[in-house]
Amino acid sequence: MAPHRSKDPVPVLGPPALGKQKILDLLKFRPIDFAEIQKSLRENAEEAAKVKIGENKVEFSGRSLLGTLSRDAGIIKDGMRVSSAIAERSDGDFFYLLVSNFALSSTTVEEVRMHFPKGARVKIKHPRALCTAKGRVIIEIHNPMYIDFLGIEVPDGLTVEKIWEEASAALEKKDYVRAIHLLTRCVDEEGYKNKVEALSKRCQAWLGLNCYERAFEDAKRAHVVDSTHRHTYLLKGQLFLGLQKFRAALDSFYRSGLADDDTMKRCARLIEQRDTGNYELREFILGKSKAPEVGDYLGPVRMGMAADEEKGRGLFATEEIKAGQLLLVWNAAAVAPREDLPAKLMRKCLTSRKSLFQFLGLDSELAMEMGLFKPTNVLIHDQQQDYIWFDAVPAIAKLCSSYAFQIEDKPESPMGLWTLPALINHSCVPNVSQQMVGTALFVRAARNIRAEEELTLPYMDVKKPLDERMYWTDSRWGFTCKCLRCRVEARLHAQRPEFPCFHARMREAAKRKDRAEALEELRRIAVEVEDQIATLASPVERDWVRTSYYSAYRAGFLERSSDSPAKLSSRVSAYQMMAALHATCPGYGIVREMVALAKSALPSPGMEAISEKSRSLIEKECLCVLGEQKREFLDVFVDELLKGADFDILRT
Ligand SMILES: [Zn+2]
Incomplete structure (x- = not known):
């Protein structure tokens, strides 16, 4: 199947782009309290009534609100928002909390409760407050990353051994967010004897959330303490698989001595595919088997500026290429129904900084950095770079509309985003073809291509006048x-x-x-x-x-x-x-x-x-x-x- 650019924009819940000055203001994060929000809303309402502008919303740019998630989270299907409540620690009163761009149409209540656990201490950056007709205060968040989780409440006087038990139980129940918070208590405890185990378990919990980069950090820390810890090697193997570092995965599985034969064979197959660009697809092509698992493959392709300035960046062949030759194999960053795509991409960003930088790079000079797209490069979490989040929602909305492909030419067709192939420019006489194999995109030369020639594909059916x-x-x-x-x-x-x-x-x-x-x-x-x-x-x-x-x-x-x-x-x-x-x-x-x-x-x-x-x-x-x-x-x-x-x- 050959997906093509969508002719309709993708809806996203979110504020307009903020601008640089505002981002800098935001970074200061002066604290704000519940009483101040109430007061501002009241004054705002009076102002609004005077000039009759109607909407009663107050934005606290550069401010942050501290509180505890005091109610079980749920999903508001209308607009796919997560709802919860936020309260001050000792105050019985609470504000409603609405988080956009996180829930998908397939999200379950259990899942949002795992991600927004009751009892979690949170810092909400840049809140927007509004008042309902009944006088209830609602805090709206358009970017799930505006919420910092600061830990989960545990009863006072709980010993570290008891916390460890609770953490293990949470991990057993796949309650990963809770497990991470509890294990953090153990990891941070001075002189705690089970530090390796705690780091290893936290690594496992990050893996459960598909946060491979965070899992990688914990695995590294665990091995600094004990370089022979076998279970950590097993986890490392899994996270390297998730990060598409197949050789490192095979090595870690081998060292763990705990991996089964199938896993080792799977790694070997993925390594061979990437080295040779030979993907065995015959059964799939004939419709006799489902799509095989494939790793990303980067052929003789580089990024550059198109001769036609209006087109901006593009991809170019670095050598002479014969028709049919494979140029790229790229797994989708996300494939989802149109209305779910922005939230799915946001969630991908929540778990992977590499994805975030690739997405944002599509709209800026960042992506000129080809290294960002090398399948084996890993980006590690860096607090200093967090500011980039403030523009993430509008940027993701924009790139969904500009770069996502519609899988079939029907309005209800799912959409997908493939970061590197998204940079290929349009031509009505294209020279590459693309096919979907599962959710991976195979880009091939559709004719002989000269070295340094730009790669092009059609954004729509070009059998038209x-x-x-x-x-x-x-x-x-x-x-x-x-x-x-x-x-x-x-x-x-x-x-x-x-x-x-x-x-x-x-x-x-x-x-x-x-x-x-x-x-x-x-x-x-x-x-x-x-x-x-x-x-x-x-x-x-x-x-x-x-x-x-x-x-x-x-x-x-x-x-x-x-x-x-x-x-x-x-x-x-x-x-x-x-x-x-x-x-x-x-x-x-x-x-x-x-x-x-x-x-x-x-x-x-x-x-x-x-x-x-x-x-x-x-x-x-x-x-x-x-x-x-x-x-x-x-x-x-x-x-x-x-x-x-x-x-x-x-x-x-
Ligand atoms: Zn044309």
Whole structure:
């Protein structure tokens, strides 16, 4: 399946970008108390009433509120917010707390209670307070990272041994946040004898939350105290797997002496894939097995500035590349329904600083740092860098809308974000193809690529007329495509008034109720387009234009009626149309169109023996999508295609 850019923006709950000065103000975090919030809201309400601005919200930029989560957390499905209550330690009264961009439609109450445990001491940075009609105060947080957890209440006088027991019980119950807070008490206890065990268990709890970077810190600390601690090696193996450091994972599993055979084999397989770029996908391609686990792979690709300044950064080939060669394998940062994507990305950031920097880097100069995208590089938690969070919500909203891909061309289709492939710029004559294998994206050369050539892919279906392509690039992504194909077609449009009319007529035809009439008109358009381009000297320019009006040609070749005159096929053959598609947008859902075109040239429908040259062209197209495959495999695959098999990997 080949995902493509979404044509609709992604909704996010959040305030507008804050700006630098405000961020600096925020860093000071002067404390604020409950009484002050009440007072401000009251004054604000009076002000609001005077000038009739209505909304009664107070932002305490640069302030922080200390309190305890005093109620069990829950989910407000409307807008997917987490609700809880925050109270001062000894004060019976409480404020409601609402946290946006954390809950997903699949989030359970148990899960939010684990992340927002009752009894946790919290510091809420930059609160926004508002008053309900009933006079209840609500503290709104749009960025889950605005909450610092300072620990969990334990009864006074509890011995460290007792805390240890509670922590172990919490870990057993997979209550990871609670376990982490309790274990922190043990770790921090002066002269505590079980320090290695406590660090090791806390590492395990971080792992349970998928916080690999934090887990890594604890594993390192545990091994400083006791470099032979075997259980910590086992955990290290797991966290290195999560961080995609497969060699280190294998080494740690080996040292632990506790890992099973399957785990060791799994590491070895992932190492081999990454070293060779050989991913065994045959069973998956044929739909006989589910997607295999794959690690990220970075081929001969570098980041750079596109020649067209409007496009900004892009990816470039660092060497000469043959069609079909694998360039990138990239696991999704997140795949989720449209409305869940921002929250899912926020949660990814909560657990991984590398992800955070990759996301934010998409919108700034940070990502010029290719090291950030090296699969084996690990970023370690750094308190100094926390300020970047203040702009995270608007930045993530923006990058969801700009960079996320829609998996299928349907409004309800899930969306995904693949950080490095997201930097590939658009062209209407793309040179790379992309396929989803599970939630990993495989990016391949769809034609031969020169060293230092920019990699490009289409942001939308480019088998469309120039005007329609321009409409989408302008209105949705805010740029004008200046690819060679667009320039050639723009010139034709300027010279010949027929071209803009073809598009208008195609749109009119699509609206007709009588399908036979609509098809007849489309066939007429294809014939006229063909007459217009007959005088073009360059064969590839003819191919581009044919592809632009493909829906008209399609009506001519694939939806012929017995009485329609063969005007089109006397001008251009089905094979030429196949070649036009392959020359214009190889790798983009055209295999099945090509098969249909090849079959349309046969004297009777249902015959499978298409011409040698058609078959060889289809094989070439398969190379762009599947990469180099063994002869026997390709034969089986193409035979199945001709028999009408519908392979998932070819869907768009
Ligand atoms: Zn273009």
